[in-house]
Amino acid sequence: MSQLRVALAQLNVTVGDVDGNAEKIVAWTRNAVERGAHVVAFPELALTGYPVEDLALRGSFVDASQGKIQGLAKRLADEGLGEIVVVCGYLDRATGTAMGVDRLGRPKGSPTNAAAVIHQGRVVTSAVKHHLPNYGVFDEFRHFVPGSTLQVVRIHGVDVALAICEDLWQDGGPVAVAKAAEAGLLLVINSSPYEANKDDVRGELVTRRAREAGCALAYVNLIGGQDELVFDGDSLISDAEGNIFARAPQFEQGSMVVDLELPAATSTPSGTHEGIEIVHTVIHEDALPAYEPIAAAVAPRLADEAEMYGAIVTGLRDYVQKNGFKSVLLGLSGGIDSSLVAAIACDAVGAEHVFGISNPSVYSSEHSKDDAAELAARTGLNYRVIPIQPMVQPFIDTLGLTGLAEENLQARVRAVIWMGLSNADGHLVLACGNKSELSVGYSTIYGDAVGGYAPLKDVPKTVVWRLAKWRNEDAKARGKQPPIPENSIAKPPSAELRPGQQDTDSLPPYDLLDDMLDDYVELDRGSAELVASGFETELVSKVIQLVDRAEYKRRQYPPGPKITHKAFGRDRRLPITNAWREDARKAAEH
């Protein structure tokens, strides 16, 4: 057996900020060297950020990535960090092969999602991702050409095989070939987004693939929010028998350094297996002299609510910071959605950077105003009350709006106020709508739907309540003030745009609605299946119509953190003109 000390650096990088990301990679390589590591691995596309989307098709951006990875290799050597083996994700391009030729149906410039192996000032080899996910939040088949080799690098006598993210998830490809290559370690670099209710799917996958490959498996993942994605880290290592013996915490930037005992390479299997050619690179032929290993730690997984809350806070914090904002602004209605968003915002950027505006109308209840003020007092955010009637009335007088038009007018006047304050003071406006509302179009376009970011966009209403309760209870457990007024959690939800209005005037109760949405939207079940599973026929028709017709509003809604991989937005592209109505069709048939 040979020893190897491996550092898995789960970084928070920014898409496009190649220079800034390179600085982080240098800093964390130094950290790994100081901790005695022999290998340090950074996540998939750590140099460019993930996802790069159409930037991959811009030649000058690929040039910048290629130039920077070479520059990084030289700089590490210049700074005395040349001996450690660095594995780092970057954007490359295929050349000299059939895949390197531009033609219709192939991404322009043949960009690749690659892992550089850096040693002594040089990129000694580079692995290319094989499986390009193109479902859910992923569009990689648009942006990359696939690899066709398995790179195996001998480091201190151990054959380390390299793979990238989806290569681990799909059957076939480099994992399958790692066994034929008799690898001693399979090192996988990832940018794998957080997803709720995964029930430790990732851990199960890693242990299964380790057993398939017949060797230990080290998995390093990105952390932080990037546009609509949130990455949770959760880097881990399994032995060849599928036991996880090291795991890094979620949502925390840092480096996990672990000592591994791995089989020394005794042969150099070559050839092509399942269409993939094994390519060897030798950095050190011989094993290290024996040394005293450090102990590995397994970080505990977070509870469901803590994990989801952490994902939302991380998503918001990074969206604010990576877009160059210093503060956020939101409307405080006293309701549960804006109260939870306010608590999240205070946790993400600090109450002193959160501006809550109460905009009571003539239909606002006394408790709404009280609850909003109470929330402000508990959290310490900046609070301002601006009644809207003086601004609403001139529109009514001029246009004579009534009914729904008048209801929407109130929401839009509020939005004009928030955007005016945003323009004047530079706040990022937060939209407070939840996934249940968005699903059925229960919001005012250009009203409560304005903003740059929507923290609850992918959180169903029933989960909004759960998270609010959890946040309060967690505060109590830590001896802190619960941020959310109990009345905001307890009272029935209302938009308060007309006298006595309640959400249940227009919608089924949220527990029922969320169940139906889960079936119709997440599981793609049809109306017949919904009825068969016990939902009332008329209600099924109504909800399906609402969901289908709300597609345009959903498209116009601000981005928010993806909590499920089938969230509304980029990854769910229904036609806007969605003339298909299951219920209407069924009705016509019978």
Next chain:
Amino acid sequence: MSQLRVALAQLNVTVGDVDGNAEKIVAWTRNAVERGAHVVAFPELALTGYPVEDLALRGSFVDASQGKIQGLAKRLADEGLGEIVVVCGYLDRATGTAMGVDRLGRPKGSPTNAAAVIHQGRVVTSAVKHHLPNYGVFDEFRHFVPGSTLQVVRIHGVDVALAICEDLWQDGGPVAVAKAAEAGLLLVINSSPYEANKDDVRGELVTRRAREAGCALAYVNLIGGQDELVFDGDSLISDAEGNIFARAPQFEQGSMVVDLELPAATSTPSGTHEGIEIVHTVIHEDALPAYEPIAAAVAPRLADEAEMYGAIVTGLRDYVQKNGFKSVLLGLSGGIDSSLVAAIACDAVGAEHVFGISNPSVYSSEHSKDDAAELAARTGLNYRVIPIQPMVQPFIDTLGLTGLAEENLQARVRAVIWMGLSNADGHLVLACGNKSELSVGYSTIYGDAVGGYAPLKDVPKTVVWRLAKWRNEDAKARGKQPPIPENSIAKPPSAELRPGQQDTDSLPPYDLLDDMLDDYVELDRGSAELVASGFETELVSKVIQLVDRAEYKRRQYPPGPKITHKAFGRDRRLPITNAWREDARKAAEH
């Protein structure tokens, strides 16, 4: 040689409206029978509409398509239309093969983009699309699994090979195999979107592929607007030598019926070529008795401006109709953009269904009000003047907004008015921004950017002027009143949000800007290339910064007709947090 009378029915169908589309298919099959056709071909996915996007992943929608194509076959026979051979695009699913099994990385339910061949009440065979485009406006790799056979159907003694759209564009695949199959006719069904400046790429492609296949090629295409895509028809037929001898008009629903003289099949080549298996189906072994052919016609191509104007009008008309609106509303500023949109709207839905609102502010010039009124008088649209000062002042008084915040406030008060009228009267609001403005973020989010549809979203400002002049000249040539006031075309563009404001205060002249945008956005050139091609360094930096930072605004903009295939929107997905600034990076390096 054998004779065959082929009808190419270029229909305007609606995504999801399976029942309505089936009705059209029956009606146009009857039309083909009445005109003596032996074969009638309908476009790609004619039964479901194109593009179906994520509806393809919904099992009950695939079921509906499969059931309907069978029902259509029976119904055609029941109505005495069973003898004509119908080739029709529909949504199917792969079964009984490795492709029919759900697994990660493969579209759920294994949907296929298929062409049914219907005869005597049955679907006698079905072809599946091989090449799944996943670039530009296309995402088919997300939605379909590819086919692996070439279907050849013997009709009245002629072997007709089938292919679907992208199969024709990419090298390899069914076209290449059609030659090995010794096909007498290659019949290709398409839903191929309009694209400006294609310079008859489609005609050139069809003639080239006909020569490669060594047989005549019949190409039928969709027409009409569907969400952001516009299909122009332009169905055509080439002989085996690559001469186009029949062509249908653009943007017009109809059926082109053409007599062909084709080689009679003398053998039945089989086997697998380039990975594609040739599959034969015989409907009629023998050729028809000789008959008198009808003459074919070649419709002239439209001039560039007429074609683009036609695409925009078609896109708007169908967006209004397919989304169930009866009228449109837009703000009339007297400027060129809103004037052109008004002219387009009147052409699309009729002036009596167009509502133009003039919203003068204290900064509006006299000519703006005059020009708007003049446009209304010339076109006959419904005109209303609503000064905004009474609604702007209360916001100013309450919030004390100045500068940019005050400028945006005016645009947002206008938007609240338009949306209020839309809510009250059911109009679809049109956003009037052009592509040049959107590219650099020169618009007010939730202000002039509100609306359900943006006809000029993909039209650069310099082309806006060209189209306006063309529309006026075309009117004169037809002895009609030119709709657009000459002063709206001639005057320098201004947002009129502060005294004396002109676009050139913030932006380079539009001819220069459009040149730079073409290089940076459409051609993906980097800053170094822009500078090398003669643009001033400082201006390049400024424009690149504006474009990169405007990504969020562009995402929030309403949909509009795609004029180039690299338009902003769904097909161009830059990260929102686009920290990559070429100019900033270059500056840091030097």
